Amino acid sequence: MKIVLVVVLEEVTGTTRRPTTTVMAQDLLLPEFIHPRLKSHRFGRTIHHFLEIGSTNDAARQFAEQGAAEGTLVLAEEQTQGRGRLGRSWLSERGAGIYASILLRPVVKPRGAAVLTLVAAVAVSEAIEQACDLHADIKWPNDLLLSGRKCCGILSEMQAERDDIRYVIVGIGINVNHSDFPEELAQRATSLRIEGKQTYSRVAVLCEFLRRFELLYDDWQRGNRAAVLQHWVNRSSFAFGKQVTVDLGSGKKVEGQTAGLSELGNLKVKLADGRVEEVMSGDIVAWR
Numbered sequence: 001m002k003i004v005l006v007v008v009l010e011e012v013t014g015t016t017r018r019p020t021t022t023v024m025a026q027d028l029l030l031p032e033f034i035h036p037r038l039k040s041h042r043f044g045r046t047i048h049h050f051l052e053i054g055s056t057n058d059a060a061r062q063f064a065e066q067g068a069a070e071g072t073l074v075l076a077e078e079q080t081q082g083r084g085r086l087g088r089s090w091l092s093e094r095g096a097g098i099y100a101s102i103l104l105r106p107v108v109k110p111r112g113a114a115v116l117t118l119v120a121a122v123a124v125s126e127a128i129e130q131a132c133d134l135h136a137d138i139k140w141p142n143d144l145l146l147s148g149r150k151c152c153g154i155l156s157e158m159q160a161e162r163d164d165i166r167y168v169i170v171g172i173g174i175n176v177n178h179s180d181f182p183e184e185l186a187q188r189a190t191s192l193r194i195e196g197k198q199t200y201s202r203v204a205v206l207c208e209f210l211r212r213f214e215l216l217y218d219d220w221q222r223g224n225r226a227a228v229l230q231h232w233v234n235r236s237s238f239a240f241g242k243q244v245t246v247d248l249g250s251g252k253k254v255e256g257q258t259a260g261l262s263e264l265g266n267l268k269v270k271l272a273d274g275r276v277e278e279v280m281s282g283d284i285v286a287w288r
């Protein structure tokens with residue numbers, strides 16, 4: 001007889017308890033379920049799992065400060081203070097998504113580390129394809145889109161001293177089994193479940209991501225920088241020929257046609273007058 005354990009993670013609002021996403025017990029992001037399926041050698045070998053946490057990136061930073069090894073992974077079923085890029089928050093519905101932060105100790109100069117986020121985006125895109133048979137586009141620098149809506153975001157945070165990196169935390173939020181989104185996000189966000197019309201195993205997506213990310217990261221550390229960036233270009237419809245408006249912050253914008261990546265992962269944008277500008281950081285707010 002096969003016994004299937006189902007865990008209903010409940011949301012407590014005032015006096016009422018509303019069941020949220022139903023998670024098969026074996027799809028909780030517990031080390032016991034992940035380790036037997038893990039094909040990476042270092043990434044995810046040490047896992048800290050939380051049912052609820054403020055932000056996995058903050059927890060990973062604390063483990064890093066205590067000397068944790070490269071590849072240490074922090075996972076949560078829910079985040080109460082999930083953070084996104086540019087000071088935004090990250091919706092972290094319990095049990096529905098993958099909220100993961102991985103600790104890296106790369107041997108490169110700080111200016112080279114921006115590429116890491118692109119590498120992670122490629123690994124997520126490959127993992128979604130392999131585990132769910134869905135093709136996620138990559139919007140520079142590191143948003144993953146399905147049908148033009150965001151299904152994954154990546155937040156990398158670096159700690160450096162003088163000209164040396166102490167560590168980098170790569171935080172990944174993947175909308176896996178969300179059935180819907182609050183009104184203010186519904187036009188811009190999606191999940192693997194909404195696009196694929198079925199639920200997916202978070203453990204399978206995560207294990208595939210860790211395998212791909214470790215392979216690409218090791219390749220990048222060995223110096224194969226151009227090859228790794230080429231993977232990004234191959235997976236992104238934003239790499240060449242897309243008309244974009246990039247918000248650079250402080251009221252500045254760049255408009256033009258994308259023309260590939262620089263070796264540091266900056267986006268090249270060809271302006272109307274033919275000049276090419278390299279954008280180091282920003283947000284593509286409009287495209288066609």
Ligand code: BTN
Pocket residue numbers: 054055056057058079081082083084085086088090098099100101143152153154155171172173174
């Ligand atoms: C973005 O697209 O703005 C980045 C979103 C990153 C969200 C992830 S979820 C796990 C990790 N912990 C956080 O607080 N943020 C990242």
